Amino acid sequence: GLLVVGSVNADLVVRVPRHPRPGETVLGGDLAVHPGGKGANQAVAAARLGAQVAFAGRVGSDAHGSMLVDGLRRDGVDVSLVGTEPGPSGVALITVDGRGENAITVSPGANGRLGPDAAEALEPALRAAAVVSLQLEIPHETVAEIMRRCGRAGTRVVLNLSPGPWAAPTDVWRLCDPLVVNEHEALDAAARPGDGTAESALAPVDRARRIMRGTHAVDARPRSLVLTLGAAGAICIDGDGEPAHVPAPAVEAVDTTGAGDAFTGALAWRLACGDSLLDAVRYAVRAGAAAVTAEGAQPSYPTPDRLPLL
Numbered sequence: 001g002l003l004v005v006g007s008v009n010a011d012l013v014v015r016v017p018r019h020p021r022p023g024e025t026v027l028g029g030d031l032a033v034h035p036g037g038k039g040a041n042q043a044v045a046a047a048r049l050g051a052q053v054a055f056a057g058r059v060g061s062d063a064h065g066s067m068l069v070d071g072l073r074r075d076g077v078d079v080s081l082v083g084t085e086p087g088p089s090g091v092a093l094i095t096v097d098g099r100g101e102n103a104i105t106v107s108p109g110a111n112g113r114l115g116p117d118a119a120e121a122l123e124p125a126l127r128a129a130a131v132v133s134l135q136l137e138i139p140h141e142t143v144a145e146i147m148r149r150c151g152r153a154g155t156r157v158v159l160n161l162s163p164g165p166w167a168a169p170t171d172v173w174r175l176c177d178p179l180v181v182n183e184h185e186a187l188d189a190a191a192r193p194g195d196g197t198a199e200s201a202l203a204p205v206d207r208a209r210r211i212m213r214g215t216h217a218v219d220a221r222p223r224s225l226v227l228t229l230g231a232a233g234a235i236c237i238d239g240d241g242e243p244a245h246v247p248a249p250a251v252e253a254v255d256t257t258g259a260g261d262a263f264t265g266a267l268a269w270r271l272a273c274g275d276s277l278l279d280a281v282r283y284a285v286r287a288g289a290a291a292v293t294a295e296g297a298q299p300s301y302p303t304p305d306r307l308p309l310l
C-alpha cells in the first residue's frame, strides 16, 4: 500500500473585494472551512482513485483536529497513524479577491510538532509500505529522518519539493524516486550556487536534465524526476533514461488549487501498484487535470469514472 506522511490543515477561506493593506480592515463574505494540507490532499486524492492508503501526521486538540481526522476517514484513508498534539491544528488563512487572486498565511500548528523523534514509531509502517510519499509542510529534519529509514528498509520514496526550496542533504536527495517539482520549484532545485546561468532561460527539459545531473551538491542526484508543467502536462526522467514528455488532457480550468497534490497522490499510488514511472505519470496527469475542473482542492478530486482521457 501507500503511506503519505505530511501535513493536514483546515483551510479558512473568505472572499473579499480586495485584500486588506497592513493596518486596514475589509469586510468579506461568509467563512468557508475546507480540509487541506498537502499531505492530507495527496492521501485523499489516492483514496478517491481507489488506493489502499494510510496517512501519518499530527492534528491539534482543537475542533479542527477532529473535523480533519473525520474527513480523512470518511474518504477511506487509514488514520491510525494520525496523532493529536495539545494546541492548535494547522490552518491556512486564505483571502480570495475579486480577480481570483489568493493571499495565504499558513500557521503550521500541530504539523510543526511532527518532529524527527516521531519516525521511530512509524518504522513498521515505513517497512510495510510499497511507497512512502512526503512533502515539505512538516519539519525538514523529520522528512530527512523518514526518508533515511525508508532507504535502509528498501521502501521507495516520492518527495514533492513543496513548498520549496530545500537544499536537502545529498544522501536524502539521492533517495528521491521520483523527486516531484512544478516549474517554480524546479527553478530553485536547478539553481547552482555560484553558477551564473539564468535558470529561467532554460527550457523545462533542460532544467530537468540539470536536476538529474546533480545540483546543489556534488552527487546530489535524484533517482528519478517528475517536473509538472500545468496545462502542458509533465516531463519525467527515470535514472539514466531520456526525458519523456506526457501531455495533460485538455480541460476547462476553473481552480488550480491542489492540482499538484492530486497529481502526486495519484502518481505515488500507481507506483505502489507497480507501474513504471512513465505509466504512473500518464495516470497522474489525468488526476491533476480533473482537479482543476472544480473549485477547491479535495472537493475537486476525481473518482476513476471522472478521470478525463489522455
Ligand code: ADP
Binding pocket: 182, 183, 228, 229, 230, 231, 232, 233, 234, 248, 249, 250, 251, 253, 256, 258, 259, 260, 261, 263, 284, 285, 286, 287, 288, 289, 290, 292
Ligand atoms: P502545481 O499545482 O504544484 O502548481 P502544476 O500547475 O504543474 O502544479 O499542475 C500539476 C498537474 O496538474 C499537471 O501536471 C497537470 O497534470 C495538471 N494540470 C494543472 N493545470 C492544468 C490545466 N490547466 N489543464 C490540465 N491539466 C492541468
